[in-house]
Every structure is written in structure tokens, then in C-alpha cells.
Amino acid sequence: MASKLDSPVQTQVAVAVFNGICNGEYHGNTRARPSRTRRVFVQTETGCVLGLELDRNDNAHTVKRRLQLALNVPTDESSLTYGDLTLKNDLSAIRNDSPLLLTRNAMHRSSSTPCLSPTGKTFQQGDQSGPIEILGCSNRFAGTTELVKDIIRAIKNGVDPIPVNSGLGGAYYFRNIKGENAAIVKPTDEEPFAPNNPKGFVGKALGQPGLKHSVRVGETGFREVAAYLLDYGHFANVPPTVLVKVTHSVFNVNDGVNRNKHQKKKKVSKIASLQQFIPHDFDASDHGTSSFPVDAIHRIGILDIRIFNTDRHAGNLLVRKLSGVEGFGQVELIPIDHGLCLPESLEDPYFEWIHWPQASIPFSADELEYIKNLDPVRDCDMLRAELPMIREACLRVLVLCSIFLQEAAAFGLCLAEIGEMMSREFHGQEEEPSELEVVCLEAKELTMEIDMSFFESDEGDNEFQFDMDCEAAEVNVAPKMSGLFAKLPFYYRSESFNEKNLLAQVDENLEESEIQVDGGPISAAVACGHKDDWVYTASRLSLSLKKVNLGEKGFHYHGGKQKGKMIGYSSRMIRSANEHLPTSTSFVKFADMSEEEWNLFIEKFKELLYPAFAKRRSRTIVQRQRLGTSCQF
Numbered sequence: 001m002a003s004k005l006d007s008p009v010q011t012q013v014a015v016a017v018f019n020g021i022c023n024g025e026y027h028g029n030t031r032a033r034p035s036r037t038r039r040v041f042v043q044t045e046t047g048c049v050l051g052l053e054l055d056r057n058d059n060a061h062t063v064k065r066r067l068q069l070a071l072n073v074p075t076d077e078s079s080l081t082y083g084d085l086t087l088k089n090d091l092s093a094i095r096n097d098s099p100l101l102l103t104r105n106a107m108h109r110s111s112s113t114p115c116l117s118p119t120g121k122t123f124q125q126g127d128q129s130g131p132i133e134i135l136g137c138s139n140r141f142a143g144t145t146e147l148v149k150d151i152i153r154a155i156k157n158g159v160d161p162i163p164v165n166s167g168l169g170g171a172y173y174f175r176n177i178k179g180e181n182a183a184i185v186k187p188t189d190e191e192p193f194a195p196n197n198p199k200g201f202v203g204k205a206l207g208q209p210g211l212k213h214s215v216r217v218g219e220t221g222f223r224e225v226a227a228y229l230l231d232y233g234h235f236a237n238v239p240p241t242v243l244v245k246v247t248h249s250v251f252n253v254n255d256g257v258n259r260n261k262h263q264k265k266k267k268v269s270k271i272a273s274l275q276q277f278i279p280h281d282f283d284a285s286d287h288g289t290s291s292f293p294v295d296a297i298h299r300i301g302i303l304d305i306r307i308f309n310t311d312r313h314a315g316n317l318l319v320r321k322l323s324g325v326e327g328f329g330q331v332e333l334i335p336i337d338h339g340l341c342l343p344e345s346l347e348d349p350y351f352e353w354i355h356w357p358q359a360s361i362p363f364s365a366d367e368l369e370y371i372k373n374l375d376p377v378r379d380c381d382m383l384r385a386e387l388p389m390i391r392e393a394c395l396r397v398l399v400l401c402s403i404f405l406q407e408a409a410a411f412g413l414c415l416a417e418i419g420e421m422m423s424r425e426f427h428g429q430e431e432e433p434s435e436l437e438v439v440c441l442e443a444k445e446l447t448m449e450i451d452m453s454f455f456e457s458d459e460g461d462n463e464f465q466f467d468m469d470c471e472a473a474e475v476n477v478a479p480k481m482s483g484l485f486a487k488l489p490f491y492y493r494s495e496s497f498n499e500k501n502l503l504a505q506v507d508e509n510l511e512e513s514e515i516q517v518d519g520g521p522i523s524a525a526v527a528c529g530h531k532d533d534w535v536y537t538a539s540r541l542s543l544s545l546k547k548v549n550l551g552e553k554g555f556h557y558h559g560g561k562q563k564g565k566m567i568g569y570s571s572r573m574i575r576s577a578n579e580h581l582p583t584s585t586s587f588v589k590f591a592d593m594s595e596e597e598w599n600l601f602i603e604k605f606k607e608l609l610y611p612a613f614a615k616r617r618s619r620t621i622v623q624r625q626r627l628g629t630s631c632q633f
């Protein structure tokens with residue numbers, strides 16, 4: 001079959017239930033769907049959305065055959081994916097209203113065949129379904145249904161959406177019948193670097209690593225929804241957010257040479273996040289932060305830590321002045337833009353609040369209670385049910401960060417300390433793993449069986465691979481290691497990289513390190529009740545450092561693969577979906593662990609946390625002593 005993939009996306013055609021059009025069964029949105037069918041939305045890597053009804057007898061092959069008709073691409077040249085799953089045959093895991101991604105296989109992707117896009121005239125018609133459809137039917141979205149109805153009424157009355165100028169991605173204010181902003185809609189194919197980004201940030205296909213390497217292009221939308229769903233009880237004030245299929249002519253479609261040619265003429269359908277518009281006065285970058293309530297910052301910070309937010313800059317905190325006598329001078333904070341949370345592996349997070357004084361004030365009793373009651377396992381189950389396309393690796397980040405938060409808060413660390421432990425430090429061009437990452441590296445080593453033959457130096461590369469047992473290298477290594485060692489918990493550090501000395505150092509440090517817990521100074525070891533674990537941990541130091549390459553370009557962690565075998569395949573096939581992510585930017589990955597390894601890893605992770613917290617606490621005390629009393633609250 002002759003593929004016509006070399007034509008760029010000329011129209012981003014929404015084909016409502018196009019199989020219905022093909023077989024003459026489609027009767028618009030009013031058709032009662034037989035219970036055995038499910039509707040899915042197939043999104044091509046260029047952002048085109050095709051509605052499709054699945055019959056009970058359908059399998060991946062029959063679906064691809066139907067897509068072949070629409071897109072004129074041979075079925076063996078494309079893959080159909082659903083979150084972590086590459087659909088080979090069975091479609092039973094697919095839920096109603098799910099978005100699937102159709103991508104061309106790598107060998108068929110070249111600059112001369114750039115796009116999967118509908119070709120036949122049959123498919124070049126407007127969407128016959130509603131202008132906005134919520135994907136998923138959970139009662140958690142009940143509040144948003146009215147909002148969507150208001151917007152649909154406005155659209156039908158000619159109140160068009162308005163493009164938002166700020167931000168890097170495509171975004172649109174959808175309005176109510178009075179012309180007031182009611183929601184902000186962000187199409188997934190208009191994100192930064194996505195094919196239809198209207199602001200010039202293009203160049204990647206959906207599913208490829210995006211602005212943040214561990215968040216794929218086209219996958220910020222469900223993250224926005226995840227943040228809302230995780231914000232139980234509206235604790236952090238995330239505005240209601242849903243995933244929608246939305247059809248309108250306002251959206252941007254890049255068209256190669258004739259960019260945006262059809263933008264104003266054609267209705268196109270997109271998968272997008274839709275978030276309630278919250279009227280506000282400014283954002284946190286426009287205003288001094290001293291008036292920001294402590295509890296609002298704590299609540300937003302707690303959310304940011306749970307979801308490992310990599311994008312909490314001041315522009316993503318809206319500020320609303322409270323009116324009335326009681327509210328005079330007070331403000332409300334509204335956190336927005338959670339598209340870069342829950343990365344597939346640990347990155348460098350960004351927490352604007354980290355140096356705000358409010359973040360150094362201890363958590364209140366209510367906040368501690370909220371943190372204690374978090375249940376990451378339940379959170380994952382909820383997200384799997386509501387957002388079945390979410391990747392398992394993202395859920396592992398959620399679990400890890402929730403545990404980290406719970407243990408840190410129970411230990412007595414404040415928000416700023418927890419945020420600092422999660423943040424990387426940069427020395428010149430070099431990026432160092434965060435304290436959290438160092439703990440993860442160690443926990444991973446304790447979890448995995450080490451194949452010593454893995455440790456080989458990279459020939460022809462300037463990077464130095466640290467080998468703790470190589471005494472000859474000690475003198476040279478020490479200066480280079482100082483950066484990492486500064487980050488390592490003190491029980492790891494030793495001048496001579498010798499296990500015996502390490503243990504001695506551990507004991508010495510244990511004696512020296514007195515920390516304040518509940519008002520009284522006690523030794524870190526006693527406070528944590530983990531002294532034996534510490535000794536064990538120190539004896540394993542060599543293992544964790546051996547996989548950290550040090551060189552002029554910084555640290556590179558080589559985890560996951562062992563010589564002669566691949567470790568960590570889970571039954572859910574999550575690793576295969578992770579292959580496109582560049583390794584250089586992540587020190588720690590979770591996708592390459594099997595269920596068993598993951599569970600063991602979490603156990604080890606928990607064991608290692610207390611000494612790391614004690615170390616952080618002692619650093620904080622030293623910092624405060626240096627700064628004097630002016631910083632005390």
C-alpha cells in the first residue's frame with residue numbers, strides 16, 4: 001500500500017467516531033452506545049484526533065486496519081500505545097473514552113515522511129460530536145460538568161475562545177455566555193515542542209521526551225488532572241481540572257510551509273486539559289511574598305513534594321486579594337500549571353517557595369495530620385482508575401515522594417528542608433544528585449544484586465569511574481569526589497575511601513551529631529533507632545558510588561543494566577515505554593525495576609531515610625548558627 005505520509009498535517013481533522021462514518025452507523029452524539037462497545041480517541045503523533053468505537057470483537061489489528069483506511073499508512077509501520085502498553089492484540093485493558101497514541105515505528109520515520117495525518121476526503125469533515133466532551137465519567141469531575149455546559153452554551157452562541165499569549169504552550173481562555181473567562185484549555189499537541197505549538201517551540205512528536213526529559217510531549221494534560229485529583233479536600237487549592245476532547249476552529253495547526261493556514265477556517269479536535277479559570281489579581285512573581293499565608297504555602301509545598309513538581313515557578317502561583325474587612329491585606333494563592341509534575345524518573349524539581357521564610361516554619365498539627373493520612377497506594381489506585389493512561393513510572397515517583405514527605409515530616413523537618421533535600425545543586429556546569437537521589441541510589445544498590453563485571457571504565461571517555469577499592473586512585477579521586485561527598489550523608493564520607501575508616505567515621509559522627517528532636521538534644525542514632533542499619537549502609541557505600549561516573553561533564557549514573565542480562569522487567573512492560581528517555585539527565589530511574597525489586601527498594605529506601613534526615617537537620621542547625629538569630633522564627 002502506498003503510504004502518503006509525506007504530506008504534512010494540512011488539517012488536523014477530528015473525525016467523530018469515524019468507523020461509524022465508514023460503516024454508516026454513526027448518528028451523532030445522541031446515539032445510544034451498545035454496552036459492549038467502548039469509545040476511544042486515537043491521537044496521532046502530530047496531534048490529530050480520531051474518535052473510534054471499539055466492538056467487543058476488535059483487537060489491535062482490526063483497529064489499525066481501520067486507522068489504515070483513515071491515515072493511509074500500512075499497519076505494520078505503526079504502533080498503537082496506551083500509556084505503558086503497546087497494544088499487540090488484546091484491547092481488554094482499554095477503557096471507554098481513553099486516548100490512544102498512534103506512532104510510526106522508528107524505521108519508518110524520517111524527514112521525508114514526517115506525519116501521520118488523515119488523507120481521504122471522507123475524513124476531512126468537522127466533528128459531529130459535542131464541542132467539549134469530558135474524558136472519563138468519574139463523579140470526581142461532577143463539579144466541572146456545569147462549567148463545561150456553560151462553555152458549550154457560550155460557544156453555540158458565538159462566544160469564541162481567546163488564545164492566551166503568555167506561557168510557552170498553546171492555551172485558550174474559553175468563556176461563558178457573558179463573555180467572562182470560564183476555563184483555560186491547553187491542547188496536548190500544542191505543548192512546548194509538540195507539533196502544533198503556536199509559539200514556535202516545535203520539533204518533536206508526541207511521545208518523545210519533552211521540555212523536561214522525563215515528561216513526554218503530549219503527556220502534560222493528564223498530569224494537570226492528576227494534580228487536581230490528588231489534591232484531596234481542595235487542600236492546596238488546585239482549580240478543578242479535567243481531560244477533554246474539544247473541538248473548535250480557534251486551535252492552532254502548524255502546516256509546514258503554510259503554517260497556520262487553516263487555523264481560522266477548520267474545526268479541529270484536540271485532547272486537552274480544561275481547568276476552571278480563577279479570577280486573580282496577579283501572580284507571585286509580581287508581588288512581595290511576605291503577605292502570603294504560611295498555611296497556603298505549606299499546603300502548596302506539600303502537594304509539590306508529593307507530585308515532584310518540576311515547574312513551581314512564581315508565575316504558576318496565582319494571587320487573589322481577599323476583599324471585605326476581614327480579608328483586608330490578605331491574599332489567597334491558587335496553584336496552576338501542573339503539567340510537569342510526576343515525571344517518569346527523578347529530575348531536578350523546582351520549588352519557588354523554597355527560600356520563602358514561610359517554608360522554614362514548622363508544619364502545623366493539621367498539616368502533619370494531613371501528611372500522616374496520605375496513602376500513596378490508594379492514590380495510585382485512584383489515578384489508575386481515573387487516568388488509565390498514566391505510566392507506572394510516574395506512580396512510583398508519587399509513592400516515593402509521598403513516603404519521603406511522610407517520613408521527613410514525622411522526623412520534624414520543615415518544608416524548606418524537605419524541598420532542599422529533593423533539589424540538585426549545580427557547581428558551574430556540573431549537576432549533582434540531590435540528597436533524595438543519593439538515598440535512592442544507595443537503596444537501589446541494596447536492592448539489586450551486583451554483577452562486578454559491570455564495572456568497566458569507559459574507554460575513550462574522559463569520565464572517571466570511581467572505584468572505591470582502587471587505592472592508587474585515591475589521591476586523584478578525592479578532589480573530584482568532594483562535590484558528591486558534600487551531598488552524601490556523613491556516614492558515607494571518609495577521607496580514604498576505606499570501609500574500616502568509614503565505619504569509624506560513622507561512629508565518630510554519630511557521637512558528634514546531636515540533633516534537636518521534640519525539644520531535647522539526642523543523638524541522631526538514638527533518635528532514629530537505626531544505628532545498625534547505618535553501619536550496614538556504610539559497608540555498602542562502595543556499591544552505590546561505583547555506578548556514579550564523575551567527569552568534567554558532571555555525574556552520570558549508569559543504573560539498571562547489568563552485563564549479560566537486563567534486570568528489572570516488570571510484568572507490566574513499563575521498561576519498554578521508557579526507552580526513549582535520555583539517561584544522562586536522570587540519576588535514578590524506577591521504571592526498570594520489577595514489582596519485587598520495587599517493593600524491596602522501597603523497604604531499603606525507608607531504612608536509609610532517617611540518617612539522611614539527621615544529616616540534613618544538623619546542616620540546617622549549622623546554617624542557622626552561621627546566620628545568627630535573625631533567621632529564627
Ligand SMILES: Nc1ncnc2c1ncn2[C@@H]1O[C@H](COP(=O)(O)OP(=O)(O)OP(=O)(O)O)[C@@H](O)[C@H]1O
Binds near residue numbers: 276318
Ligand atoms: N486556572 C487558571 N485561572 C486563571 N488564569 C490561569 C489559569 N491557568 C493559567 N492561567 C493563566 O494563563 C497563563 C498561561 O498558563 P500556564 O502557565 O498554565 O501555561 P503554560 O503554557 O503551561 O505556561 P508556562 O510556559 O509558564 O509553563 C498563566 O500565566 C496564567 O496567567
